[in-house]
Amino acid sequence: xxxxxxxxxxxxxxxxxxxxxxxxxxxxLLLPGILIHLTFHYLPIYGITIAFKDYSPFKGILGxxxxxxxxxxxxxxxxxxxxxxxxxxxxxxxxxxFGFPVPxxxxxxxxxxxxxxxxxxxxxxxxLPHFISWVVAASMVTTILSPSVGIINSILVKLFxxxxxxxxxxxxxxxxxxxxxxIWKGFGMSAVYYIASLASIDPALYEAAKIDGAGRLKQTxxxxxxxxxxxxxxxxxxxxxxxxSIGFEQIFLLYNPLLYNVGDVISTxxxxxxxxxxxxxxxxxxxxxxxxxxxILVFSANRLSRYIAGWSIW
Amino acid sequence: xxxxxxxxxxxxxxxxxxLFSSCVATKxxxxxxxxxxxxxxxxxxxTVTDPPDVIDVFYQEANQNFPExxxxxxxxxMQRICEMANVTLGEVIVPAYTDTATKFNIMMASGxxxxxxxxxxxxxxxxxxxxxxxxxxxxxxxxxxxxxxMYNELQLETLKSADDVIYILRSLPAEDDITSNIIRxxxxxxxxxxxxxxxxxxxxxxxxxxxxxxxxxxxxxxxVGLSGTGSFLFIPFNTNHSGWQWYxxxxxxxxxxxxxxxxxxxxxxxxxxxxxxxxxxxxxxxxADWQDKQRTKQVFCFPNNRGTIGIFMQxxxxxxxxxxxxxxxxxxxxxGVGIDEVYAAPPLIGGHSCAINAKTKKQDAVVRxxxxxxxDEIVHDLSLYGREGIEYKVEDGxxxxxxxxxxxxxxxxxxGWAYGNTKEKLAYAxxxxxxxxxxxxxxxxxxxxxxxxxxxxxxxxxKGKLDYSPLNFTKPLPDExxxxxxxxxxxxxxxxxxxxxxxxxxxxxxxxxxxxVQKYEDVTKAHNDAVDEIRGKxxx
Numbered sequence: 001x002x003x004x005x006x007x008x009x010x011x012x013x014x015x016x017x018x019x020x021x022x023x024x025x026x027x028x029l030l031l032p033g034i035l036i037h038l039t040f041h042y043l044p045i046y047g048i049t050i051a052f053k054d055y056s057p058f059k060g061i062l063g064x065x066x067x068x069x070x071x072x073x074x075x076x077x078x079x080x081x082x083x084x085x086x087x088x089x090x091x092x093x094x095x096x097x098f099g100f101p102v103p104x105x106x107x108x109x110x111x112x113x114x115x116x117x118x119x120x121x122x123x124x125x126x127x128l129p130h131f132i133s134w135v136v137a138a139s140m141v142t143t144i145l146s147p148s149v150g151i152i153n154s155i156l157v158k159l160f161x162x163x164x165x166x167x168x169x170x171x172x173x174x175x176x177x178x179x180x181x182x183i184w185k186g187f188g189m190s191a192v193y194y195i196a197s198l199a200s201i202d203p204a205l206y207e208a209a210k211i212d213g214a215g216r217l218k219q220t221x222x223x224x225x226x227x228x229x230x231x232x233x234x235x236x237x238x239x240x241x242x243x244x245s246i247g248f249e250q251i252f253l254l255y256n257p258l259l260y261n262v263g264d265v266i267s268t269x270x271x272x273x274x275x276x277x278x279x280x281x282x283x284x285x286x287x288x289x290x291x292x293x294x295x296i297l298v299f300s301a302n303r304l305s306r307y308i309a310g311w312s313i314w
Numbered sequence: 315x316x317x318x319x320x321x322x323x324x325x326x327x328x329x330x331x332x333l334f335s336s337c338v339a340t341k342x343x344x345x346x347x348x349x350x351x352x353x354x355x356x357x358x359x360x361t362v363t364d365p366p367d368v369i370d371v372f373y374q375e376a377n378q379n380f381p382e383x384x385x386x387x388x389x390x391x392m393q394r395i396c397e398m399a400n401v402t403l404g405e406v407i408v409p410a411y412t413d414t415a416t417k418f419n420i421m422m423a424s425g426x427x428x429x430x431x432x433x434x435x436x437x438x439x440x441x442x443x444x445x446x447x448x449x450x451x452x453x454x455x456x457x458x459x460x461x462x463x464m465y466n467e468l469q470l471e472t473l474k475s476a477d478d479v480i481y482i483l484r485s486l487p488a489e490d491d492i493t494s495n496i497i498r499x500x501x502x503x504x505x506x507x508x509x510x511x512x513x514x515x516x517x518x519x520x521x522x523x524x525x526x527x528x529x530x531x532x533x534x535x536x537x538v539g540l541s542g543t544g545s546f547l548f549i550p551f552n553t554n555h556s557g558w559q560w561y562x563x564x565x566x567x568x569x570x571x572x573x574x575x576x577x578x579x580x581x582x583x584x585x586x587x588x589x590x591x592x593x594x595x596x597x598x599x600x601x602a603d604w605q606d607k608q609r610t611k612q613v614f615c616f617p618n619n620r621g622t623i624g625i626f627m628q629x630x631x632x633x634x635x636x637x638x639x640x641x642x643x644x645x646x647x648x649x650g651v652g653i654d655e656v657y658a659a660p661p662l663i664g665g666h667s668c669a670i671n672a673k674t675k676k677q678d679a680v681v682r683x684x685x686x687x688x689x690d691e692i693v694h695d696l697s698l699y700g701r702e703g704i705e706y707k708v709e710d711g712x713x714x715x716x717x718x719x720x721x722x723x724x725x726x727x728x729x730g731w732a733y734g735n736t737k738e739k740l741a742y743a744x745x746x747x748x749x750x751x752x753x754x755x756x757x758x759x760x761x762x763x764x765x766x767x768x769x770x771x772x773x774x775x776x777k778g779k780l781d782y783s784p785l786n787f788t789k790p791l792p793d794e795x796x797x798x799x800x801x802x803x804x805x806x807x808x809x810x811x812x813x814x815x816x817x818x819x820x821x822x823x824x825x826x827x828x829x830x831v832q833k834y835e836d837v838t839k840a841h842n843d844a845v846d847e848i849r850g851k852x853x854x
Contacts, residue, residue: 025319025320025322028320028323028324028327029326031326032326036330056446057422057424057445057447058442058445058447058672059445146598147594147595148595166594166595166597166815169597169815169817171817256597257807257811258597258808258811258815258817260808261808275416275419275420276415276416276419277796277797278423279797
């Protein structure tokens with residue numbers, strides 16, 4: 001190594017040290033967040049070993065017997081698991097196809113409203129359902145769809161002369177009910193991301209488009225949507241990354257034995273196994289598998305986005 | 315700026331350290347519970363006894379009615395128990411009735427188990443005991459003046475886990491607390507019917523109720539899966555909606571889907587459903603909805619044990635329905651189902667159990683607590699009658715309830731679980747509710763007469779005709795079998811429900827049910843192997 005190189009390395013090194021010293025307060029500011037993240041997200045990863053053991057809370061993680069892949073083999077060869085996996089994926093695909101565009105469209109409509117006051121009222125009303133818990137929302141859905149007192153059946157009977165339909169006992173209606181109620185509850189809050197993104201689009205672009213003769217639709221297509229591209233991509237990637245996960249409360253509160261075939265999903269299945277039958281190791285194995293698949297999906301979606309759109313999260 | 319950012323950084327670090335220090339939980343079990351006794355003096359020698367030990371308890375309630383502001387930790391009966399046992403309560407966990415299973419499992423999984431645990435799921439308790447959660451109790455039973463006289467040899471056998479060790483204590487058998495069909499006698503009188511004896515009688519009554527009250531729901535069930543209150547649709551057919559049961563006439567355990575009984579039951583239920591006599595919304599009905607319909611929609615009958623009559627009476631009365639008369643009736647029996655009458659198998663032992671945390675540091679205190687709970691004073695006196703001069707008075711040697719205290723204090727039955735409900739105990743509890751209302755004396759006397767009459771009919775018809783079921787003695791089955799049985803149960807409930815509401819034809823139902831019987835033959839075999847083993851061992 002030449003003297004010149006040595007001197008360059010030592011200059012770099014001292015610059016790094018000096019930079020580090022200057023940044024100490026910043027690192028200290030970061031420290032609580034890192035510690036919390038480590039403590040609550042990384043340290044508990046050790047507990048996933050119970051997926052490979054016959055875990056007993058009384059023997060503890062270390063004291064429980066090691067069984068290897070026994071639980072993985074069990075659930076992968078269990079018909080029930082594939083049924084719930086199928087239901088989870090199908091319901092998520094429905095959410096993706098029907099639920100994902102709704103907040104985007106809503107944000108675009110909101111963006112077109114000229115009256116600021118009216119815009120704010122619409123926005124506020126739209127995300128109020130987000131704050132209603134699923135316990136209340138499910139109760140509302142059950143009542144609305146009730147064959148005896150529900151408004152939907154009242155309309156069907158009085159206006160169309162149709163016999164009341166017991167929606168929540170019929171398989172063909174359950175998934176649409178899930179998706180529609182989920183959209184109603186969540187679209188307002190989800191639209192906030194897009195509305196925020198829309199606000200960051202330079203108005204000069206719209207003026208330029210107008211000068212070039214673009215109408216509202218063309219402006220939306222050529223200015224607005226490209227401006228939303230990044231946020232849509234991020235949210236889509238995250239959405240795809242949770243394709244085999246689904247919220248527990250909504251389905252748990254709305255389903256019943258008649259609907260297990262179409263409505264039983266991974267989260268309700270693991271709830272029954274884990275909390276009602278105390279099969280902690282088995283449900284940990286299922287959870288671990290889910291996490292691995294979700295990771296692969298996020299990674300793949302991110303890669304795909306880079307190839308197709310030229311942009312990705314990382 | 316640099317100095318300021320350093321100060322902020324330091325404050326943040328301190329805040330984080332403070333946050334982490336509060337995450338280290340220390341259970342302060344030595345702080346005495348509010349309102350419970352602290353130290354007491356010995357009444358004989360005048361010397362000061364040991365200070366009371368602090369113990370934590372988990373209790374399961376049985377859906378009793380608790381008044382507003384009631385405290386499980388701090389009520390007069392719990393104070394008396396603590397005083398007698400020389401303990402004070404630290405943490406008292408009593409989840410809501412419908413949440414008990416989940417909360418119990420979460421608690422056990424956390425490892426943070428109270429010193430004393432009471433739970434009605436005997437198999438779960440045995441299993442946890444075997445896994446190391448609870449103390450072996452053989453020596454404690456032998457040395458306890460209360461417990462050593464409680465159980466005979468056969469009953470001790472029922473306490474054992476699969477490893478032949480006793481980890482739990484169970485309540486004594488409730489021979490008079492028979493599960494029958496609880497019916498609305500007032501509706502019978504109103505519509506001019508006698509006590510129904512056959513299924514046709516019931517259908518006729520349902521139709522009459524529907525004709526008179528078009529909005530009524532003559533029969534309904536809760537909990538979405540036809541469990542418990544739905545058993546009126548199955549018991550008359552010598553079957554059930556799911557699972558396995560002991561058939562004395564077959565001398566074996568069978569899957570309830572074996573044979574035609576379940577088909578007949580489903581056809582009957584479907585006919586009621588199609589005619590609008592069976593609640594069209596039973597699939598999505600919650601327990602609260604069912605209770606509401608029971609009161610407001612002229613629900614005529616619901617199967618349950620006699621001990622719940624008092625609880626239901628209280629609910630009707632609290633809701634203002636003081637003219638309702640409910641009473642137990644024998645189940646009707648369908649033809650060609652293998653039995654001539656529905657009998658009640660004699661209970662060898664009760665369905666409630668309790669245990670001691672294996673890691674407790676207060677074993678002696680918990681044993682004292684258990685001995686007190688099982689004592690005559692608590693079980694036969696205080697938890698039934700209450701306090702003399704407050705909940706009851708004595709007139710001509712008879713205990714007469716005082717109102718409204720006797721009515722409002724009905725929660726005391728929570729602490730009487732250790733011994734089964736006898737006819738006399740049940741009659742007193744029911745009389746409390748009957749005499750609490752503003753109804754006329756004639757009405758009250760008539761109600762008591764009706765209850766006694768119906769109860770006698772139930773006892774004459776259902777009681778004392780069968781031997782003990784060998785399932786009383788079998789050890790818990792292996793996990794794989796229990797999982798398969800559970801899986802089968804879900805399938806069974808699903809197709810029974812579908813067939814009743816018309817989502818599945820009867821032909822398809824028959825095909826599916828036969829497949830289920832075949833698929834889960836291993837579970838049937840496991841049950842019968844366990845029965846054969848225990849019969850061989852005990853010579854029963």
